[in-house]
Amino acid sequence: MKKFVVHELLHHTLMNRPDSEIVSGPVRLTYEKMYERILRLADRLGRMGIGRGTVVGVMDVNSHRYLELHYALSMLGAVIHTLNFRLSGEDLAYTIRHAEDEWLFVWDGFAEAAKPLRRLVPNWVWLSEDAEGPEPGTPTYEGLVEEGRATEPQSADDVDETAPYSLFYTTGTTGRPKGLLYRHRDILWASLQMAHHLALHRTGASVRSDDVFMPLIPFFHIHGWGTTMFVPYLGAKLVLPGRSGPREQLELIRREGVTWCNMVPTQLQMLLGELEEGETLPLKVLTGGSPLPTGLARKARARDVSYSLIYGGSDQLGASIAVVPEGMDPASPEADQILATRMRAMPMVEIEVRDKSGSLVPRDGKTIGEVWVRSPWLPSGYYKDPERSEESYVDGWFRSGDLAVQHPDGTLYVADREKDAVKSGGEWIPCGVLESVLSEHPKVEAAAVVAKPDERWGARPLAAVKVREPVEKEELARYLEERVKEGRIAKFWVPDDFVFVQDLPVTSAGKVHKAALRERLGLA
Amino acid sequence: MKKFVVHELLHHTLMNRPDSEIVSGPVRLTYEKMYERILRLADRLGRMGIGRGTVVGVMDVNSHRYLELHYALSMLGAVIHTLNFRLSGEDLAYTIRHAEDEWLFVWDGFAEAAKPLRRLVPNWVWLSEDAEGPEPGTPTYEGLVEEGRATEPQSADDVDETAPYSLFYTTGTTGRPKGLLYRHRDILWASLQMAHHLALHRTGASVRSDDVFMPLIPFFHIHGWGTTMFVPYLGAKLVLPGRSGPREQLELIRREGVTWCNMVPTQLQMLLGELEEGETLPLKVLTGGSPLPTGLARKARARDVSYSLIYGGSDQLGASIAVVPEGMDPASPEADQILATRMRAMPMVEIEVRDKSGSLVPRDGKTIGEVWVRSPWLPSGYYKDPERSEESYVDGWFRSGDLAVQHPDGTLYVADREKDAVKSGGEWIPCGVLESVLSEHPKVEAAAVVAKPDERWGARPLAAVKVREPVEKEELARYLEERVKEGRIAKFWVPDDFVFVQDLPVTSAGKVHKAALRERLGLA
CATH class of the missing domain: 3.40.50.12780 (ANL, N-terminal domain)
Structure with missing residues (x-):
């Protein structure tokens, strides 16, 4: 070029690679x-x-x-x-x-x-x-x-x-x-850097030119997370799923030898649901859009699906993707957990986690702050929208409105959208962690935590739970208390109450729609 | 950034990766x-x-x-x-x-x-x-x-x-x-694309962020073939060899856990020469500057050294690097041979092999033409030298003056500098192939083929041979005739004569200095 x-x-x-294939329906x-x-x-x-x-x-x-x-x-x-x-x-x-x-x-x-x-x-x-x-x-x-x-x-x-x-x-x-x-240069750069990141590091969603790609992320989401550009760049075989359900997608994976997919966690859940008892699915999956619940990550590993979590967004393009830190055994359970939760900035990207005053929060894996992102492909603002641009694009940085902690090794754990988070007694409660822990309970299919106004604390967490089989609120509370003893969550994070729901409302991007949920629960 | x-x-x-190490002497x-x-x-x-x-x-x-x-x-x-x-x-x-x-x-x-x-x-x-x-x-x-x-x-x-x-x-x-x-953008781009190429494809010199790098190519050669930029970009450990001989380099590799080096074939020959009988050296080597003789490539594999050949130059930056074609077993002898000889254009690079009239030669692995290169980082000409720029930079392409064949899969075999090549009876003789085949003979240490003026054919090849132990010219001729029967070389490529030399003159880049050799042999 x-x-x-x-x-x-x-x-x-x-x-x-003029002869590489593109498969699209018939x-x-x-x-x-x-x-x-x-x-x-x-x-x-x-x-x-x-x-x-x-x-x-x-x-x-x-x-x-x-x-x-x-x-x-x-x-x-x-x-x-x-x-x-x-x-x-x-x-x-x-x-x-x-x-x-x-x-x-x-x-x-x-x-x-x-x-x-x-x-x-x-x-x-x-x-x-x-x-x-x-x-x-x-x-x-x-x-x-x-x-x-x-x-x-x-x-x-x-x-x-x-x-x-x-x-x-x-x-x-x-x-x-x-x-x-x-x-051109922005969208190309961000797209190609995704592939480069996934090739340069050890990760569950590694990319090489001999992979066969099937993007399940719609092209309207940042061009299928860059796949419309980076797959032809690799000259790799590309399988396009059209309008298809998880069963057809599974068939395509088998028939066309697909080795790499991207999808939101909900799609992964559905795809795994199509597998027979004991059946495996050797597949590399890049997932994101919302946190990957620990329970789902475990299920994936058990079926031979490896994964890596991506964090980014339309307003900044790709920003960070989970990788196995250098020196860590990629086959260890520790690596599995990192690939589901902790992300490293893509090459050329800088990420800072800042407090309200704009200072960096300590890299201690605990202190919550807001994610700020900078890269060579960052836009200067929203299209024909100077007002909202000014709020989000500041001094060459994008302030994401997402809450995260940064670990000593520089990796990032993104907990919540700031407006979806629960601030209780002046302290942030990372709902994503709570939801992930709850999802590990064998009777829970999915959980979403929202803020319930509270006179004393400002707000307290309320958990909306979709169950697989009936469960008592007390059992869930006891279960969480045990996780407190293990040190996985803090005591004050444990929700004061649980609500059982038939379904959780989702946004068009497949994330739980917290605003709609709060409204449904009469909290908005 | x-x-x-x-x-x-x-x-x-x-x-x-703030804590990654840079080791430089003490x-x-x-x-x-x-x-x-x-x-x-x-x-x-x-x-x-x-x-x-x-x-x-x-x-x-x-x-x-x-x-x-x-x-x-x-x-x-x-x-x-x-x-x-x-x-x-x-x-x-x-x-x-x-x-x-x-x-x-x-x-x-x-x-x-x-x-x-x-x-x-x-x-x-x-x-x-x-x-x-x-x-x-x-x-x-x-x-x-x-x-x-x-x-x-x-x-x-x-x-x-x-x-x-x-x-x-x-x-x-x-x-x-x-x-x-x-x-800035040119040199950065070309450097990073080298690393990307070596990560995106299967190759003997693969690059990942957990590698430990030691560039043996001096920084004055395109910044050590991009390593001054792409190693910090990866945040990887970097070992700098200073002024060191092969023995010290071997010690550094062992002591610092070096996994990746770049070097010209001569350096590789010397490094392997330091190994004890039966000793192995697990190392990935990017090599180039001159062809990798088959004999040397075999020796490297036998010692656990994997390799990949790069072709490029100061006037165009990196252009192509050998990779294992998708679908081929990377552990096969076929893959070994490809990694020593056939290169694939780096991502974003276009390479064309053209005849004198500027038309593409067929991609048949046989027809020799000149290498033309295009990339987003190509300069518009030489610095303060419009005259020589005009010859080499044409319509956005760089004409390299190198002779090559292109295979049906798009890979490139670079045979010679045009001015060093032998044209006999109107047909090019790829001296690089002849030299490589000769180097496989157990009694031959190195060989260089040059043109000897010939009344009938215009020119005929003459082989200058540096031997390990005495050998008759007839034995070399017979040896080459057998390779003709195997189809590895054409009959008319077999040199009419052999000259035994103590040493081959080399350029400052470590390549055989053909012009000096011709002069020494009284052919210039």
């Missing part, structure tokens, strides 16, 4: 074949008026068409807006208006949900399986590919690394989603 | 301690007038002082000119004048050789072991470190990724050395 722009990645891939492509389709698409879209700075919304599950759009739009100097289809209709419409999308590319499978969006944009393309779309007169993706010429558009040479490339929105639980507009 | 500049690397290192430092010394040095040098754009020559063996200068000069926005002390005195003086060095930092060990350089620069510092230098009145490095304050200089924040950082010269065997001025 002569320039650090997204579509240039493919030049290296084509030289080294479609099997090679990088060489896909490149030809990308050229055709770019040519056709260019002639339809998509060019430098055009904002193009895409609403699709992880498919080869979505992947191709990433590269074709790069060649045109256009901006890809990856639509979070799990947002409410209202928020989704808001992001389309805020992004000023001129085009929408929508998968047939979302036809119903996308209906109200139609009037918001002047141009519409159906991401149909074939050249015939759901309605005559509206162009289809495969039709456009057929009509294009396989020559690199002139514009491909003019795109600069500082040109805007990618636009996506946070799934904020308070207020409207916030937009992030990244330049 | 907030910017992609050299000294910013250390911020990540200090956060993650000195043992941590990154934290070294950082303090770098700050003191930068502060003192800044107050002495070294600042943005000041060109500072350094003439030292691989030491912690040399490493520290890399970072202190970066903080000041200065340019580090790494002096190739193996150049002739005349060429060395030429590079100092051409670079317009304002300062020279010279190790005591070079005092005698450096005498004639003294009058070429206004400012001189002795890189002595202690604050007392060889002569009163001339500042010493340790004296400056002692006098400095440990605060980051103001200038450190102003250095931009496009600022010039590093200047070094080729060891051209014809004409004056050519200068290359690299910017």
